[in-house]
Amino acid sequence: MVNKRQPAGAAVLQPDVTASISRAFFAEWARVGFGTLSIESVARRARVGKAAVYRRWPSKVAMASELLHAIGTGMAQVPDTGSLEGDIGAFLDGAHALLRRPLVRRILPDLHAEMGRSAPLAKAIRTNLQRDRRAMGEALLRRAIARGELRASLDLELALDLVAALLYWRMIVTGLPTSGTYLGDLKKLTLASLKQMGGHPRGQERAPP
Amino acid sequence: MVNKRQPAGAAVLQPDVTASISRAFFAEWARVGFGTLSIESVARRARVGKAAVYRRWPSKVAMASELLHAIGTGMAQVPDTGSLEGDIGAFLDGAHALLRRPLVRRILPDLHAEMGRSAPLAKAIRTNLQRDRRAMGEALLRRAIARGELRASLDLELALDLVAALLYWRMIVTGLPTSGTYLGDLKKLTLASLKQMGGHPRGQERAPP
Amino acid sequence: MVNKRQPAGAAVLQPDVTASISRAFFAEWARVGFGTLSIESVARRARVGKAAVYRRWPSKVAMASELLHAIGTGMAQVPDTGSLEGDIGAFLDGAHALLRRPLVRRILPDLHAEMGRSAPLAKAIRTNLQRDRRAMGEALLRRAIARGELRASLDLELALDLVAALLYWRMIVTGLPTSGTYLGDLKKLTLASLKQMGGHPRGQERAPP
Amino acid sequence: MVNKRQPAGAAVLQPDVTASISRAFFAEWARVGFGTLSIESVARRARVGKAAVYRRWPSKVAMASELLHAIGTGMAQVPDTGSLEGDIGAFLDGAHALLRRPLVRRILPDLHAEMGRSAPLAKAIRTNLQRDRRAMGEALLRRAIARGELRASLDLELALDLVAALLYWRMIVTGLPTSGTYLGDLKKLTLASLKQMGGHPRGQERAPP
DNA sequence: AGATAATCGAGACGGTACGTCCCGTCTTGCT
DNA sequence: AGCAAGACGGGACGTACCGTCTCGATTATCT
Numbered sequence: 001m002v003n004k005r006q007p008a009g010a011a012v013l014q015p016d017v018t019a020s021i022s023r024a025f026f027a028e029w030a031r032v033g034f035g036t037l038s039i040e041s042v043a044r045r046a047r048v049g050k051a052a053v054y055r056r057w058p059s060k061v062a063m064a065s066e067l068l069h070a071i072g073t074g075m076a077q078v079p080d081t082g083s084l085e086g087d088i089g090a091f092l093d094g095a096h097a098l099l100r101r102p103l104v105r106r107i108l109p110d111l112h113a114e115m116g117r118s119a120p121l122a123k124a125i126r127t128n129l130q131r132d133r134r135a136m137g138e139a140l141l142r143r144a145i146a147r148g149e150l151r152a153s154l155d156l157e158l159a160l161d162l163v164a165a166l167l168y169w170r171m172i173v174t175g176l177p178t179s180g181t182y183l184g185d186l187k188k189l190t191l192a193s194l195k196q197m198g199g200h201p202r203g204q205e206r207a208p209p
Numbered sequence: 210m211v212n213k214r215q216p217a218g219a220a221v222l223q224p225d226v227t228a229s230i231s232r233a234f235f236a237e238w239a240r241v242g243f244g245t246l247s248i249e250s251v252a253r254r255a256r257v258g259k260a261a262v263y264r265r266w267p268s269k270v271a272m273a274s275e276l277l278h279a280i281g282t283g284m285a286q287v288p289d290t291g292s293l294e295g296d297i298g299a300f301l302d303g304a305h306a307l308l309r310r311p312l313v314r315r316i317l318p319d320l321h322a323e324m325g326r327s328a329p330l331a332k333a334i335r336t337n338l339q340r341d342r343r344a345m346g347e348a349l350l351r352r353a354i355a356r357g358e359l360r361a362s363l364d365l366e367l368a369l370d371l372v373a374a375l376l377y378w379r380m381i382v383t384g385l386p387t388s389g390t391y392l393g394d395l396k397k398l399t400l401a402s403l404k405q406m407g408g409h410p411r412g413q414e415r416a417p418p
Numbered sequence: 419m420v421n422k423r424q425p426a427g428a429a430v431l432q433p434d435v436t437a438s439i440s441r442a443f444f445a446e447w448a449r450v451g452f453g454t455l456s457i458e459s460v461a462r463r464a465r466v467g468k469a470a471v472y473r474r475w476p477s478k479v480a481m482a483s484e485l486l487h488a489i490g491t492g493m494a495q496v497p498d499t500g501s502l503e504g505d506i507g508a509f510l511d512g513a514h515a516l517l518r519r520p521l522v523r524r525i526l527p528d529l530h531a532e533m534g535r536s537a538p539l540a541k542a543i544r545t546n547l548q549r550d551r552r553a554m555g556e557a558l559l560r561r562a563i564a565r566g567e568l569r570a571s572l573d574l575e576l577a578l579d580l581v582a583a584l585l586y587w588r589m590i591v592t593g594l595p596t597s598g599t600y601l602g603d604l605k606k607l608t609l610a611s612l613k614q615m616g617g618h619p620r621g622q623e624r625a626p627p
Numbered sequence: 628m629v630n631k632r633q634p635a636g637a638a639v640l641q642p643d644v645t646a647s648i649s650r651a652f653f654a655e656w657a658r659v660g661f662g663t664l665s666i667e668s669v670a671r672r673a674r675v676g677k678a679a680v681y682r683r684w685p686s687k688v689a690m691a692s693e694l695l696h697a698i699g700t701g702m703a704q705v706p707d708t709g710s711l712e713g714d715i716g717a718f719l720d721g722a723h724a725l726l727r728r729p730l731v732r733r734i735l736p737d738l739h740a741e742m743g744r745s746a747p748l749a750k751a752i753r754t755n756l757q758r759d760r761r762a763m764g765e766a767l768l769r770r771a772i773a774r775g776e777l778r779a780s781l782d783l784e785l786a787l788d789l790v791a792a793l794l795y796w797r798m799i800v801t802g803l804p805t806s807g808t809y810l811g812d813l814k815k816l817t818l819a820s821l822k823q824m825g826g827h828p829r830g831q832e833r834a835p836p
Numbered sequence: 837a838g839a840t841a842a843t844c845g846a847g848a849c850g851g852t853a854c855g856t857c858c859c860g861t862c863t864t865g866c867t
Numbered sequence: 868a869g870c871a872a873g874a875c876g877g878g879a880c881g882t883a884c885c886g887t888c889t890c891g892a893t894t895a896t897c898t
Contacts, residue, residue, distance in 0.1 A: 014869075033326055035244030038859060049871045050860075109322035112382050116315055117242060122384070130383065157385075158375075158394050165378030170370050173321050173377065174339065175331065185367055193402040220847035220890065249879055258850040263881070430895080432843075451744055453662030456885060467845045468886075527740035530800050534733055535660055540802070548801070576812050579797050584785075586800065587792030591739050592757065593749065594784075603785055611820040638864065638873035667853055676876040681855070 013056060020046040021053055022067055030106035034064070034114045065124035068111075077136075084144035084194070089187050091140065092167060096183055099171040109172050137163060144194075153198035163190060222265060229255040230262055231276050239315035243273070243323045274333035277320075281338040286345075293353035293403070298396050300349065301376060305392055308380040318381050343369060353403075362407035372399060431474060438464040439471055440485055448524035452482070452532045483542035486529075490547040495554075502562035502612070507605050509558065510585060514601055517589040527590050552578060562612075569616035577612055584608070640683060647673040648680055649694050657733035661691070661741045692751035695738075699756040704763075711771035711821070716814050718767065719794060723810055726798040736799050761787060771821075781825035790817060 024046035029037050037060060043050045057063040079090035098104055115122035137160045144150045166186055170178060233255035237246050246269065252259045266272040288299035307313055324331035346369045353359040375395055379387060442464035446455050455478060461468045475481040497508035516522055533540035555578045562568040584604055588594060651673035655664050664687060670677045684690040706717035725731055742749035764787045771777040777786075793813055797805060 012869080017870085033242075033244040033322060035242040037244075040859065047871095049869095049873095051862090051872095052870065054860080055869075106325055109318060109325060113242060113318035113322045115384070116318060126384075155394055157391070158398055161375050161379050161383070162398070165374040165382075166370055168382065169374030169377060172325075173374075174370070175324065175335075176366075182366070185364055189367055189371070189402065189406065192405055193398065196401055196405065197398065220849085222848070226849080247879055248881085252850095256850085258848095258852095259881080260851085260883090261849065264848075430842085435844085451660075451662040451740060453660040453664075455662075458885065465845095467843090467847095469846095469888085470844065472886080473843075524743055527736060527743060531660060531736035531740045533802070534736060534799075544802075573812055575803075575809070576793075576816060579793050579801070580816070583792040583796030583800075584788055587795060588788050590743075591792075591795065592788070593742065593753075600785070603782055607785055607789070607820065607824065610823055611816065614819055614823065615816065638875085640874070641863095644875080665853055666855085670876095674876085676874095676878090677855080678857090678877090679875065682874075 017046075017048055017052055018056060021048060021056065024048075025063060025067060026103060026107065029064075029110065030103045034060070034110045061118050061121045061124075064111075064114075065121060065128075068125065069128045080140075080143070084140075084147070084149040085187075085191055087140050087144070088163065088190055088194075091137075091163065092183065092187055092190070095164075095167050096171075096178070099167065105172065134160060141194075150194055151198035154194070155197065159194055159197060162193060166190070226255075226257060226261055227265060230257055230265065231279075233257075234272060234276060235312055235316065238273075238319065239312050243269070243319050270327055270330045270333075273320075273323075274330060274337070277334065278337045281341070289349075289352065293349075293356070293358040294396075294400055296349050296353070297372065297400055297403075300346075300372065301392065301396055301399070304373075304376050305380075305387065308376065314381065346372060350403075359403055360407035363403070364406065368403055368406060371402060375399070435464075435466055435470055436474060439466060439474065442466075443481060443485060444521060444525065447482075447528065448521045452478070452528045479536050479539045479542075482529075482532075483539060483546075486543065487546045490550070498558075498561065502558075502565070502567040503605075503609055505558050505562070506581065506608055506612075509555075509581065510601065510605055510608070513582075513585050514589075514596070517585065523590065551582075555581060559612075568612055571616035572612070573615065577615060580611060581608060644673075644675060644679055645683060648675055648683070649697075651675075652690060652694060653730055653734065656691075656737065657730045661687070661737050688745055688748045688751075691738075691741075692748060692755070695752065696755045699759070707767075707770065711767075711774070711776040712814075712818055714767050714771070715790065715818055715821075718764075718790065719810065719814055719817070722791075722794050723798075723805065726794065732799065764790060768821075777821055778825035781821070786821055786824055789820060793817070 021042060024042045025037075028042050028045055032041075039053050039060065040050055043053050046053075053063075057066065077094070079087055079094075081087050081090055099108070111125065115125055138156060141150065141154075141156060141159055145152050145154075166189075170176060170182070170186075230251065233251045234246075237251050237254060241250075248262055248269065249259060252262050255262075262272075266275065286303065288296055288303075290296050290299055308317070320334065324334055347365060350359065350363075350365060350368055354361050354363075375398075379385060379391070379395075439460060442460045443455075446460050446463055450459070457471050457478065458468055461471050464471075471481075475484065495512070497505055497512075499505050499508055517526070529543065533543055556574060559568065559572075559574060559577055563570050563572075584607075588596060588600070588604075648669065651669045652664075655669050655672060659668075666680055666687065667677060670680050673680075680690075684693065704721070706714055706721075708714050708717055726735070738752065742752055765783060768777065768781075768783060768786055772779050772781075793816075797803060797809070797813075
């Protein structure tokens with residue numbers, strides 16, 4: 001048995017207090033935005049003293065970095081359905097489901113805006129979340145190339161942007177609705193565009209019938 | 210004869226004060242974000258009394274709406290170069306130049322985040338700026354259809370998203386650099402993708418050589 | 419003949435505007451006190467533009483000095499009834515009537531307070547008003563000495579203070595009421611005290627019966 | 628056993644902050660007058676947040692009332708030297724010393740002026756300070772009557788006014804200096820005047836030799 | 837009669853203070 | 868030691884006025 005006594009009267013950060021703060025943090029973020037977000041309001045919502053928050057994280061940015069990291073680790077799931085069409089479909093379905101959650105819709109653009117302002121936050125997010133997601137996307141594309149579904153000459157950078165950009169733009173930036181067929185059409189467009197990438201552009205220049 | 214007399218001794222808001230406030234407003238926005246932006250700091254930076262600001266706009270949101278509108282009106286320029294390739298190139302060049310400006314890079318994602326929170330701001334922006342830009346984009350595509358460069362069956366919604374989304378994603382969201390060739394490759398990709406839209410997807414399914 | 423032409427089309431400060439401002443000035447002074455008194459509120463009450471006030475006086479203190487001087491000149495009336503008792507009675511009756519006026523009750527202590535703060539105001543008041551009143555009091559006492567009603571050896575300074583101090587203290591400082599008999603008793607006390615001044619104090623030391 | 632527990636973690640107003648505010652309050656009062664006195668300047672001078680002031684007193688008047696009361700309680704000292712001459716001398720010496728203090732010279736007339744304007748302040752001061760001082764004065768006079776030094780028939784009201792009025796008038800209202808002999812002469816005058824009060828005025832009417 | 841210039845009201849200007857609210861830090865006393 | 872409660876210095880809120888300054892419109896004099 002481990003004799004790991006705390007130095008007499010030593011208390012330990014209580015996990016349920018931490019969890020309560022974490023929930024309150026994201027709820028408040030979604031409600032008022034990162035800039036306006038105050039530790040005090042988080043503590044109030046978590047029914048916790050302010051000191052309990054500051055004992056855990058030194059700042060708002062540190063709090064966001066750590067909590068987002070904890071969430072993000074389980075998020076970059078690689079599907080590998082066996083075909084490019086299946087992989088793209090699964091990826092877009094997942095992203096669609098994620099971006100439909102109100103909390104995410106509110107927090108994501110705010111996070112990107114704050115990253116433009118706070119270098120530490122930007123670094124933390126880019127190295128912890130975006131890198132993983134980008135690596136996952138690259139793997140997906142390389143598998144398709146290996147299967148012969150895509151040309152080896154395609155521009156990976158551009159292809160990755162293509163896969164991610166449209167859904168984000170539609171759902172987060174424009175705020176327009178994604179009608180029943182939109183997601184399906186988007187899948188088709190993405191697939192078709194990927195397939196022609198790396199080819200000779202002249203081939204497509206004939207006027208469509 | 211115009212009977213446009215002021216009511217005797219009426220003082221008038223001075224244009225140079227308005228201009229100074231406007232400059233300070235955007236500078237502060239870029240610096241701290243919309244949520245944290247305080248009227249007091251704007252007035253201080255503009256070397257102006259707080260009352261001079263409140264005399265002009267009742268709130269931060271009203272201020273943003275009007276000032277962005279004033280800026281945005283001159284922004285939705287339709288190029289009409291005579292060919293789809295030229296139009297797309299001109300549009301992306303313009304957007305690229307715009308998104309390279311530091312002030313815009315800071316403010317744009319913040320604006321989108323705030324629009325998700327403030328319905329009045331969202332409405333003002335969407336009806337004043339996005340509607341115009343979207344209309345301009347539609348006109349561009351319809352001209353290309355009329356010229357026979359694009360199929361009449363293409364999904365306009367999706368096509369518009371395609372044209373706008375990638376550059377925004379790359380420059381604003383990921384924050385990654387747009388290398389010398391990136392913009393050119395993006396133009397080619399956009400053009401090729403547009404041209405195949407509305408066609409039978411099966412035709413492109415043959416494995417690339 | 420004096421060739422004192424105005425430079426063609428010269429306008430002149432309108433007397434009724436000046437009078438209206440003067441009335442409003444004292445009314446406002448009585449209402450809020452000198453420190454809180456603002457030119458703006460005076461102009462508002464006088465239904466006059468702010469500039470009309472500033473065109474006449476450069477400051478609040480200058481305004482008070484000039485207006486009080488204009489009022490005070492007609493105030494230091496020497497009665498000369500032929501006897502000390504008559505003179506003292508007349509003086510105290512006059513002072514009593516003056517200090518009963520609400521405007522005076524309000525303004526006088528405020529003026530004294532402000533004089534302790536503003537050297538220019540203090541100088542203006544002391545040389546314009548207090549000097550005259552003090553001279554008048556001295557003349558009154560000297561006449562009584564000449565008549566043999568008072569000793570020549572009495573201390574003029576102290577005697578003057580005695581005549582003025584009690585009524586001011588009672589009416590202005592303590593704010594207690596001056597009952598019907600108070601003023602009469604005060605006259606008797608003042609008279610008796612003056613008469614014994616300058617004499618040998620031992621004479622009065624016998625115990626009262 | 629005293630059950631005076633605070634409700635768990637209750638914070639308590641810090642006495643040194645209160646003292647700092649009090650000092651700053653009187654200093655500012657003496658500097659600019661009660662009307663012009665701003666809470667903000669008091670807080671600034673005390674190097675304290677505005678909230679720390681408002682946490683203690685709801686208004687300027689309440690602040691003045693309480694602080695003056697706190698000061699005034701230790702002020703109404705009854706000397707009781709055993710003789711009227713000694714008592715009067717001690718009282719006037721004390722008053723002289725008090726009225727010589729610059730802070731008092733500035734604040735006192737301002738306080739009286741403000742009392743004419745603010746009923747709550749007037750009530751607070753009259754019941755807390757003036758009542759005590761007046762009671763102390765009455766006791767002094769009654770002792771003298773008991774000793775046979777003064778007539779029982781003298782008018783207490785008038786006598787009290789006499790004792791207090793002259794020094795206040797001289798030092799505060801006229802602002803004239805109190806030369807070396809002035810205070811001594813004043814004592815003699817006061818004493819002599821008191822002794823003759825309540826007697827037959829005719830007895831003193833014979834012309835002084 | 838017409839020209840002219842100072843005075844008039846109105847009000848925008850840069851400021852300061854209001855009294856409230858909330859921030860992040862720090863202290864206190866209970867568990 | 869961890870916890871809640873809350874006082875602390877500080878800063879922004881949006882309003883109300885401050886004294887200064889700038890307007891057209893008015894008005895009284897002088898040509």
